[in-house]
Amino acid sequence: MQKERFFNILKRGCRKMERAKVSLVKFNDDRRNIRRAVEMCDGFKELTPSKRVLLKPNLVMWDEVLPFPKFGVITTAVVVEEMVRLLQEHGCSDIAIGEATTEDESINSETEAAYRGMGFQQLEKKYGVKLLDLNRGPFERVEFDGFSLDIAAPVLEADFLINLPVLKTHNTTRVSLGFKNLKGCLSRRSKIFCHHPELPLDRFIQRLGEKLAPALTLIDGIYALDRGPAMNGTAHRADILIASRDMFAADVVGTMILGMNPADIGHLAEHARRHGLPLDGSNVEICGEELSSLVRPLKWDWGWLEDNSGPTAFGRMGISGVYYPKYDHTICSGCSFLNNMILILLIGAYTGEPFDSIEFLTGKVARSRGGYKKTFLFGNCIIRANRDNPAIGEAVEIRGCPPRAEDIVRTLNEHGIRADFNTYLQYRESLAARYRDQPQFREEHFVVGEA
Ligand code: SF4
Structure with a gap:
């Protein structure tokens, strides 16, 4: 990749x-460094106090029941709280936070719980x-090409949208930064x-x-996540804040x-193509730390x-004996x-035979x-896609959108x-245990007023 070229361009200054x-x-x-990040990119340049401001953090998931390490998975409360404080200091009084978690009633994962x-x-x-x-709507239908x-109306109605994603990788889109975080503004039907x-x-x-x-994007890189976007990835303390009034530029960095x-990130490449923007960073002016000193390559994909x-x-x-x-x-x-969870359950169920x-x-x-005695079809979509598939020996349907954990366990046992x-509980406990007794991972970063 043209990494050197990228850094050289950044150093050359803003001449052309x-x-x-x-x-x-x-x-x-x-x-104070959150304030610095906002000020150095002139983050509030277009913000007048009368504007309706909406903050969109990334709280993609929550779990009140099982151990849930949040590092690198969700936006920290420190960043959200400090942004609110800065807005108030700026004179803004109409401030909202909008998010829509992935809901699963068995673990109390709704946005309010988060x-x-x-x-x-x-x-x-x-x-x-x-x-x-934002899961509760209302939504407005927006036409694209x-x-x-269906986009949450409060997001469309905001005068000043502040995007607060996490510095994380994603097992499908490779990165989950500013662009990807906005998917949380859609209705569940549109997300699907x-x-x-x-x-x-x-x-x-x-x-x-x-x-x-968004008028301002601040990527919360206090923690960064390898093999994201969920808690089974590995978090690192990165301590980086990336802010820009230009979401594309923030995501490139x-x-x-x-x-x-x-150039390998599909949505960034598409955006660059549609707007005639370079993907090598030549439209970016870095203020603050040297980018090259902060690069920490993380993996996004899971090996198969x-x-x-x-x-x-x-x-x-x-x-062996399984095709997954x-x-x-x-x-x-x-x-x-x-x-x-199914993969963990299968590993736990493996007896050596x-x-x-x-x-x-x-x-x-x-x-x-075909070629298997039983084909487990996980979720309503794949059941539909394989309805009447003559290649299947015995179809085992695990219904739901998504299926419920207890139905998965019961069906496997049956x-x-x-x-x-x-087994899955122990696995979740082991994920949380990774960060215990490591002082750089601070739970209080995820609670307002504690860090
Ligand atoms: S069944 Fe699964 S894949 Fe299909 S729409 Fe529901 S959650 Fe998505």
């Missing part, structure tokens, strides 16, 4: 064209901030629609970002910091066996989170080629696979 300012600031547990868990009610009391659950999406069988997910993400065009080439029969962990453990092809872009968040010729299909389009939910 108007470039997008991106501030790069270390956080170092000092809230707001409660992060102490956002204090922002409501202290600054009069409105807490909006060839499709339409974006995982389209024929159209690329990146196209929807780009069009949505183009439409919403964030992508570089994650050690990837912006060459014959596509399962994750590489299956190979390492000698697991890799997820594709049509699997949406609800099924995706549970997909990880091969499984009895079983196949698992997920997403919306995969079709069984079909001779000794799945024990405790």
Whole structure:
């Protein structure tokens, strides 16, 4: 990749064209650095006190029941709180926070639970901030070229949208930064629609970002996530704040910091093509830290066996008798989170003997080629896609959109696979344990007023 060229261009200065300012600031547990990040990119240049401001953090998931390490998965409360404080200081009084978590009633994952868990009610009391659950709508249908999406009305009505994504990788779109975070502004139906069988997910993400065009993007890189976007990835303390009035520029820099080439990110490449923008950073003016000193390459993809029969962990453990092809872009968040759970349950159920010729299909389009005694169809979409598929020996349907965890465990057991939910509990506990006794991972970053 043209990394050197990228850095050289950044060093050359702003001689030829108007470039997008991106501030790069270390956080170092000092809230004043959040202010610096905003000020250095002139973040509030277009903000007058009378404007309606909406903050869109990334609270993609929440879990009140099982251990839930939040590092690199969701936006910190520190960043949200400090942004609210800066806005208030600027004279703004109409401030809202809007987000829509992936809902699963068995773990109390609704947006209100996330707001409660992060102490956002204090922002409501202290600054009069409105807490909006974008899952509840209302939505407005917006037409794009060839499709339409339902976007939360409060986001469309805001005069000044502040995007607060996390510095993280994504197992499908490679990065989940400013553009990707805006997908949380869609109705559930439209989110599902974006995982389209024929159209690329990146196209929807780009069009949505183009439409919403946040006035300010601040990428919260206090923690960065390897193999995101969920908690099964590995978080690192990165301590970076990336801010810009230009979301594309912020995402280009964030992508570089994650050690990837912006040209390889579908939605960034699409945006560059549609707007005649360079992907090599030549339209970016960095203020603050030297970008090259902050680059920390992270992985975005999960390894799968060459014959596509399962994750590489299956190979390492000698697991056989099962065909579990890799997820594709049509699997949406609800099924995706549970997909990880099924894999853990299968690993836990492995006794050393091969499984009895079983196949698992997920997403919306995969079709069984046959050759297995039982084909487990996970979720309503894949059940539909394989209805009347003559290649299937015995179809085992796990219904739901997404299916419920208890139904998954029960169905596996009914079909001779000794799945024990405790295995998954232990796994979740082990994920949380990774960060315990490591002082750089601070839970209080996720609670208002505590850090
Ligand atoms: S069944 Fe799964 S893949 Fe299909 S729409 Fe529901 S969550 Fe998405």
